[in-house]
Amino acid sequence: MIQVEEIYKSFGSNDVLKGITADFKPGKNNLIIGSSGSGKTTLLKCIVGLHEPTSGEVLYDKENFTSMHFEGRVPIRKQIGMLFQNSALFDSMTVEENIIFPLNLFTEMSRGEKLDRANFCLERVNLAGKNHLYPSELSGGMKKRVGIARAISMQPKYLFVDEPNSGLDPMTSILIDDLISEITQDFQTTTVIVTHDMNSVMGIGDHILFLHNGEKWWEGSNHQIAHTDNKELNAFVFASKFMQAAREKL
Secondary structure (H helix, E strand, O other): OEEEEEEEEEEOOEEEEEEEEEEEOOOEEEEEEOOOOOOHHHHHHHHHOOOOOOEEEEEEOOEEOOOOOHHHHHHHHOOEEEEOOOOOOOOOOOHHHHHHHHHHHHOOOOHHHHHHHHHHHHHHOOOOOOOOOOHHHOOHHHHHHHHHHHHOOOOOOEEEEEOOOOOOOHHHHHHHHHHHHHHHHHHOOEEEEEOOOHHHHHHHOOEEEEEEOOEEEEEEOHHHHOOOOOHHHHHHHHHHHHHHHHHHHO
16 A cells, blocks of 8 residues: 655645645555646656655555665665556667566566566557567557556556556547556556546546645545535536547547
């Protein structure tokens, strides 16, 4: 489990996060939602150590990640998988080489073991046999799936996903959501997803954290959203659904 306790983050005089406290549970799809500028991505970056909180603590299974020096964080970072918004694949590397990249950095596996792991991950994301393609030869949805394959190559205990459905059509978005959800359940990962996609929220949102102006404004499941009387959350949900419907008509 990941816990954040009283996380504040400021950039100069701009207070982006204002005392966020939340638990992110293993085997669950933990979603962070909110409008642009609400602090979603900043919170994610504080959790993984890309930003240092101004104050507050991040705990991984009760270990205080925030107070650790760089060397002390390495064992936890080896258990983290990340899927970036644009997939962040290396254009000069094949699919197979992209997936093996973190294994080269952080493991002492033999070449054969790395290939076996890459093939397993490709099968898991339904891309078996695509080893020698380059990112330029892949569709947007395939790139996302390769990104997921790379993210799980180290068998992570914690999986972080930033806007997985950005730029994808609705059908492919559902496939990506289902894939992430299956991996979360099968491997009991603590999965944290930043998204603005209400289809994702309603489809796989086991636990949802709604941020508003840098504060935790609401917390609950996708089933509870339909019955909330939270004015700001209702406004966000309605606006998101309206915009998605408008895009699909274009």
